[in-house]
Amino acid sequence: MDCYNLTKMTWKEVEESLKTVTFAIIPIGAHEQHGPHMAESCDAVLAEKMAEKLGQKMYPHAWVTPTVNMGVSPHHMNFPGTISLQPDTLISILRDMIESLSHHGIKKILLLNSHGGNQSTLNVASMTLTKELNVDIYYAKTTASAKQTIGEYIKSPLFGHSCEREVSEALYLAPELVRLNQLEKGDIQELGRWKQLRPGKAIQGFYFYEEMTQNGCIGDATQASFELGQQIVEEALENLSKDLYSVLKINKDVYR
Structure with missing residues (x-):
């Protein structure tokens, strides 16, 4: 066994693993439209795949x-099939999961998120549940730390959803998510209030995704590749694991 994945373990195996386990990784995704060329389970599947690879790094x-x-x-609800949680619902789910993990002795948690729309909620969850449950809760985006590869190879001025980055990650981690014969560039709307409300602007606010892109994606998925996905994912995993060993004060040479 090279990863302690609870979904694949018996309780006896879990009990044995507690001799070395000091924290838990909770993968968090979404179920939402990803344009004409990606399955709606994309974020959940990529979160799960990244969490397992990170679990191998941290084993x-x-x-x-x-x-x-x-x-x-x-923001994706006007595209068919999207299922959305309220922020307090997501926090309630995490509260119950973390309380259960704490009962088993796990007091440090990483929320590993693959959906940008979750980030502000996870910020609140980290702050409130850390105090409420007396545990240490951290959160991270799955591949946001792959800054070198993304900076070098992603050329679209606007990207981040069913784009060359995300499709590349899927081609490496879960190619079944991608419809290769239907890849499209984002159909970006030149006019609209979304330009004034985007993250990073002085004033931010809610807008529906179709106000920005008519086909539900941004960036240029036609430029995606397995090789780019591999480079992004592996750089992110290296950075995440390095930072986790440091933040959690784990000696990575022990038990290896």
Whole structure:
């Protein structure tokens, strides 16, 4: 066994793993439209795959929990099939999961998120549940730390949803998510209030995704590749594991 994934273990195996495990990774995704060329389970599947790979990097110190496969996605609701949670619903799910993990002795948690729409909710969850449950809760985006590869190879001025980055990650981690014969560039709307409300602007606010892109994606998925996905994912995993060993004060040479 090279990863303590709770979904694949018996309780006896879990009990044995507690001799070395010090924290848990909770993968968090979403169920929402991803344009004409990606399955709506994309974020949940990529979160799960990344969590398992990170669990391998952190073995034998980490549990990987079941995936929270829905998230905060109201901005995608006008595309058929999207299922969205309220922010307080997601926090309630995480509260129950973390309380259960704490009962088993796990007091440090990483929320590994693959959906940008969850980030503000996870910020609140980290702050409130850390105090409420007396545990240490951290959160991270799955591949946001792959800054070198993304900066070098992603050329679209606007990207981040069913784009060359995300499709590449899927081609490496879960190619079944991608419809290769239907890849499209984002159909970006030149006019609209979304330009004034985007993250990073002085004033931010809610807008529906179709106000920005008519086909539900941004960036240029036609430029995606397995090789780019591999480079992004592996750089992110290296950075995440390095930072986790440092933040959690784990000696990575022990048990290896």
